[in-house]
Amino acid sequence: MPQASTFLAWLFRMPLIRRWSLMFCVKPENVAEHSHQVAIVAHLLAVIKNRKFDGDLSPEKAATIALYHECSETWLGDIVSPVKYSNPQITKEFKLLEQAAEQQCLASLPLELQADFADLVIQQNIDPTYAQLVKAADIICAYLKAKDELAHNNHEFDHVVAKMEPKLEQLRQQPEVAYFLDVFISSCNHTLDSLAQLKR
Numbered sequence: 001m002p003q004a005s006t007f008l009a010w011l012f013r014m015p016l017i018r019r020w021s022l023m024f025c026v027k028p029e030n031v032a033e034h035s036h037q038v039a040i041v042a043h044l045l046a047v048i049k050n051r052k053f054d055g056d057l058s059p060e061k062a063a064t065i066a067l068y069h070e071c072s073e074t075w076l077g078d079i080v081s082p083v084k085y086s087n088p089q090i091t092k093e094f095k096l097l098e099q100a101a102e103q104q105c106l107a108s109l110p111l112e113l114q115a116d117f118a119d120l121v122i123q124q125n126i127d128p129t130y131a132q133l134v135k136a137a138d139i140i141c142a143y144l145k146a147k148d149e150l151a152h153n154n155h156e157f158d159h160v161v162a163k164m165e166p167k168l169e170q171l172r173q174q175p176e177v178a179y180f181l182d183v184f185i186s187s188c189n190h191t192l193d194s195l196a197q198l199k200r
Contacts, residue, residue: 014031015031035066037144099123
């Protein structure tokens with residue numbers, strides 16, 4: 001009999017890990033929801049790059065990398081950015097913790113499967129082109145979450161939007177991101193009724 005693995009059990013705890021944990025949220029968000037959304041956006045970005053800007057990416061690979069991009073949080077929980085990046089020493093230590101957690105996640109797999117997941121769960125192993133794409137998707141999803149909270153009059157997220165908007169402008173240098181922002185963003189905070197009335 002093969003040895004039992006805890007890999008799936010750890011990843012299936014993602015719905016228990018709350019994001020934005022030091023902030024009041026009108027609509028709480030967990031890591032599983034976030035990872036799913038990032039996967040959708042990363043997949044879309046890869047398709048856009050291929051169809052519109054002569055890319056040669058695998059949208060499925062982009063989505064899969066995005067699904068696993070927060071796997072270290074199954075061991076560490078969500079570390080909010082203002083804390084994580086509050087000074088260089090804290091940032092360095094958190095990065096080391098994340099790397100150790102990724103290794104722990106990989107080690108929880110049967111040995112014969114680890115090579116297949118090493119380029120998914122170990123962030124340093126990810127192809128830079130895909131890493132850049134998933135990071136853009138991650139920022140877009142965080143921005144949409146913050147805008148949604150503002151739409152519900154939660155001013156805890158004022159500073160998040162203010163910090164995210166310059167990042168989005170920088171991301172516009174990637175043509176697939178610019179296209180995505182122009183085509184998809186505006187409808188994301190619509191009500192159900194207004195969405196139903198839109199043509200597409």
